[in-house]
Amino acid sequence: MKIKYELIKNDGRARFGKLITNHGTFETPMFMPVGTLANVKMLTPEELKEAHSAVILSNTYHLWLRPGEDVVAKAGGLHKFMNYDGPILTDSGGFQVFSLAKNKEKDITEEGVHFKSHIDGRPLFLTPELSMEIQNKLDSDIAMSFDECIPYPATYEYAKKSTERTLRWAKRGKEAFNNENQSLFGIVQGGEYSDLRKFSAEETVKLGFDGYSIGGTSVGEDKPTMYKMIDDAIKYLPIDKPRYLMGVGEPVDLLEGVERGVDMFDCVLPTRIARHANAFTYHGKINLRNAKYKEDFTPIDECDCYTCKHYTKAYIRHLFVANEGLGGRLLSIHNIRFLIRMMEDMRTAIKDDRFLEYKDEFLKKYLGSDVNSK
Amino acid sequence: MKIKYELIKNDGRARFGKLITNHGTFETPMFMPVGTLANVKMLTPEELKEAHSAVILSNTYHLWLRPGEDVVAKAGGLHKFMNYDGPILTDSGGFQVFSLAKNKEKDITEEGVHFKSHIDGRPLFLTPELSMEIQNKLDSDIAMSFDECIPYPATYEYAKKSTERTLRWAKRGKEAFNNENQSLFGIVQGGEYSDLRKFSAEETVKLGFDGYSIGGTSVGEDKPTMYKMIDDAIKYLPIDKPRYLMGVGEPVDLLEGVERGVDMFDCVLPTRIARHANAFTYHGKINLRNAKYKEDFTPIDECDCYTCKHYTKAYIRHLFVANEGLGGRLLSIHNIRFLIRMMEDMRTAIKDDRFLEYKDEFLKKYLGSDVNSK
Numbered sequence: 001m002k003i004k005y006e007l008i009k010n011d012g013r014a015r016f017g018k019l020i021t022n023h024g025t026f027e028t029p030m031f032m033p034v035g036t037l038a039n040v041k042m043l044t045p046e047e048l049k050e051a052h053s054a055v056i057l058s059n060t061y062h063l064w065l066r067p068g069e070d071v072v073a074k075a076g077g078l079h080k081f082m083n084y085d086g087p088i089l090t091d092s093g094g095f096q097v098f099s100l101a102k103n104k105e106k107d108i109t110e111e112g113v114h115f116k117s118h119i120d121g122r123p124l125f126l127t128p129e130l131s132m133e134i135q136n137k138l139d140s141d142i143a144m145s146f147d148e149c150i151p152y153p154a155t156y157e158y159a160k161k162s163t164e165r166t167l168r169w170a171k172r173g174k175e176a177f178n179n180e181n182q183s184l185f186g187i188v189q190g191g192e193y194s195d196l197r198k199f200s201a202e203e204t205v206k207l208g209f210d211g212y213s214i215g216g217t218s219v220g221e222d223k224p225t226m227y228k229m230i231d232d233a234i235k236y237l238p239i240d241k242p243r244y245l246m247g248v249g250e251p252v253d254l255l256e257g258v259e260r261g262v263d264m265f266d267c268v269l270p271t272r273i274a275r276h277a278n279a280f281t282y283h284g285k286i287n288l289r290n291a292k293y294k295e296d297f298t299p300i301d302e303c304d305c306y307t308c309k310h311y312t313k314a315y316i317r318h319l320f321v322a323n324e325g326l327g328g329r330l331l332s333i334h335n336i337r338f339l340i341r342m343m344e345d346m347r348t349a350i351k352d353d354r355f356l357e358y359k360d361e362f363l364k365k366y367l368g369s370d371v372n373s374k
Numbered sequence: 375m376k377i378k379y380e381l382i383k384n385d386g387r388a389r390f391g392k393l394i395t396n397h398g399t400f401e402t403p404m405f406m407p408v409g410t411l412a413n414v415k416m417l418t419p420e421e422l423k424e425a426h427s428a429v430i431l432s433n434t435y436h437l438w439l440r441p442g443e444d445v446v447a448k449a450g451g452l453h454k455f456m457n458y459d460g461p462i463l464t465d466s467g468g469f470q471v472f473s474l475a476k477n478k479e480k481d482i483t484e485e486g487v488h489f490k491s492h493i494d495g496r497p498l499f500l501t502p503e504l505s506m507e508i509q510n511k512l513d514s515d516i517a518m519s520f521d522e523c524i525p526y527p528a529t530y531e532y533a534k535k536s537t538e539r540t541l542r543w544a545k546r547g548k549e550a551f552n553n554e555n556q557s558l559f560g561i562v563q564g565g566e567y568s569d570l571r572k573f574s575a576e577e578t579v580k581l582g583f584d585g586y587s588i589g590g591t592s593v594g595e596d597k598p599t600m601y602k603m604i605d606d607a608i609k610y611l612p613i614d615k616p617r618y619l620m621g622v623g624e625p626v627d628l629l630e631g632v633e634r635g636v637d638m639f640d641c642v643l644p645t646r647i648a649r650h651a652n653a654f655t656y657h658g659k660i661n662l663r664n665a666k667y668k669e670d671f672t673p674i675d676e677c678d679c680y681t682c683k684h685y686t687k688a689y690i691r692h693l694f695v696a697n698e699g700l701g702g703r704l705l706s707i708h709n710i711r712f713l714i715r716m717m718e719d720m721r722t723a724i725k726d727d728r729f730l731e732y733k734d735e736f737l738k739k740y741l742g743s744d745v746n747s748k
Contacts, residue, residue, distance in 0.1 A: 037692070037693075037696045037698055038689070038692065039693065039698055039700050041698065041699065041700070042416075042698075042699045042700055042703065043700070044700070062696075066692065066695055066696045067668065067688070067691075067692040067695070067696075071668060071669055071688060071692070074669055074671070075671055075686065075688060075689070076671075081686075081688075081689055081692075082689060083684045083685055083689070294441065294445060295445055295448055297448070297449055297450075310457045311457055312449065312455075314441070314445060314449060314455075315412070315449070315455055315456060315457070317441075318411070318412065318440065318441040318445070318455075319411075319413065321440055321441070322411045322436075322440045322441075324411055324413055324415065324416075325415065325416045325699055325702075325703075326413050326415070326416055326417070326418070328699075329416065329699075329703075
């Protein structure tokens with residue numbers, strides 16, 4: 001069965017809806033923690049559920065290299081392999097080609113991309129058809145079209161050529177796609193050029209996908225440019241399909257994305273910063289290594305997560321100072337819960353027709369004080 | 375309140391009993407996982423409970439350096455600091471002086487030991503009185519006397535001089551000890567010399583402690599020597615107090631220790647080998663990195679732990695190959711449960727007057743096959 005999206009309510013352009021998948025239904029807008037290598041780093045599926053996380057993302061490129069899609073297929077698919085029974089979205093590998101392969105060692109052709117493994121340097125060749133084959137075998141609930149993530153800045157000529165090729169790749173991928181229990185999203189590219197975003201969105205929609213992603217943001221552009229990229233793409237997307245803004249997870253950007261009508265987000269941010277002792281709080285980000293927490297026997301925040309219910313800042317600081325891995329684990333739980341709870345609060349605000357008030361209130365607290373400099 | 379030990383039943387010299395502490399009662403013989411820096415590496419207290427772990431050990435030396443005993447005291451003691459409400463035993467720091475400080479940088483005097491921090495090289499001076507003060511502040515349920523762990527081999531003269539000094543330190547420590555809710559164990563040293571073990575045991579017992587530890591084993595001696603060290607000490611220990619064999623956790627040694635009347639054990643082994651992909655099984659130790667597990671979609675063992683209930687060898691192998699920390703976490707849970715379950719089985723065997731049969735059966739399986747070479 002393919003996914004079904006139901007738009008329940010708008011507040012301005014912000015949308016409250018739900019997505020029905022073969023592995024459960026979740027409300028949108030929603031944030032997806034990233035489980036790069038078939039696990040959200042250091043955490044178990046039970047911990048994700050306790051944080052009310054409802055859907056995760058896993059990376060096709062990484063699973064292709066380790067353990068290989070055939071091992072996952074033999075295990076019975078990604079859900080069984082990693083012991084996770086909720087919905088899983090896989091990306092296409094396009095972003096990893098952009099972010100991990102060195103430019104000099106990358107050759108983008110009409111057929112696909114030649115590049116080198118970030119692990120052992122061996123030559124790799126990824127095509128739209130191969131990306132679909134890998135994702136079909138991984139058997140995620142939602143797969144992504146294979147695309148080129150356009151660097152920022154890029155010339156108009158390059159962006160146009162790349163966007164047109166990504167469209168041809170989307171068509172080839174859709175034709176090669178072969179898993180009736182899996183849904184496929186198209187990806188809007190176009191770089192920073194409004195007319196290319198329009199072209200990419202309209203033509204991708206014409207191909208007909210189960211949902212639409214906005215790609216090529218968070219690649220070095222400034223915030224106003226990122227938000228314009230969203231605006232330039234999203235207005236051409238159908239209201240009856242989910243919209244997914246790829247690789248975005250900063251609290252401020254989640255608010256801006258939801259305001260513009262985005263339904264889904266993913267980012268390594270909450271778990272990556274956790275491993276470096278950073279925690280989201282409603283009064284901004286803090287670093288738990290800071291000496292001022294040495295004897296701070298209060299929780300990180302007014303938060304209902306496992307970490308805040310049981311541990312103090314002083315203890316978590318101690319774990320980081322002593323290089324104990326439990327520190328990163330506890331902060332990963334907290335940071336994921338923080339973003340998931342933000343999405344819950346945004347959904348409530350949309351239902352109550354007060355999304356913009358919520359956004360203002362949140363930002364006033366979040367940006368209004370520098371906790372670490374107090 | 376001090377601990378209370380009740381000997382319930384003997385089977386030969388093996389003892390089934392229970393230990394009543396201010397933080398709960400547990401049956402003996404028992405294995406204690408090690409939480410060096412106020413956490414059993416990577417695990418939460420809930421995971422320890424799920425593995426039926428009932429008591430843990432934490433290291434005075436390490437907590438003295440980080441975060442410092444005053445921080446722990448201000449948090450309300452070690453239990454509150456680390457969110458663990460079960461019994462905690464702390465060692466005295468004597469073993470870390472032996473194992474972490476370089477010999478050239480160590481000066482053992484009558485007053486105490488001058489040595490250098492393994493973290494930053496700054497000079498440290500640990501005395502019996504200071505070890506007691508730190509442990510009193512940590513507020514563990516059971517504290518250890520400050521001792522010198524005699525190297526192996528050692529001359530008779532050195533072993534005698536050291537054993538006599540450890541006795542004087544035990545007396546000084548007992549006099550300085552000042553926490554009525556904490557119990558204090560004496561430690562039997564004596565090296566590999568039977569008469570010194572006898573002397574150390576008898577004189578330590580004369581001082582009068584809440585329990586007795588056997589120290590100075592697992593320092594490079596062969597197995598028969600280790601077992602002789604236990605024999606030479608344990609026969610002089612009172613039957614109405616618990617006996618604790620320090621730093622021992624190999625399955626074979628647990629069996630040999632219990633057979634000789636030991637009640638408590640601790641070791642970093644189950645968690646340390648877990649982080650290197652090693653797992654205990656009833657058919658010997660295995661290494662999960664082994665290529666033969668690549669498509670082995672069965673659990674590690676017939677085991678009731680969280681890991682074996684939910685994950686396959688193929689998945690755990692993948693986590694290690696991909697350097698994902700969850701692998702070490704899952705194997706730590708399994709290995710702790712394995713040793714805890716061994717102790718449960720030993721207690722049942724003692725109750726059923728079949729300890730030696732159990733030991734034979736276990737060893738036949740455990741040593742009889744080399745799983746990795748199959």
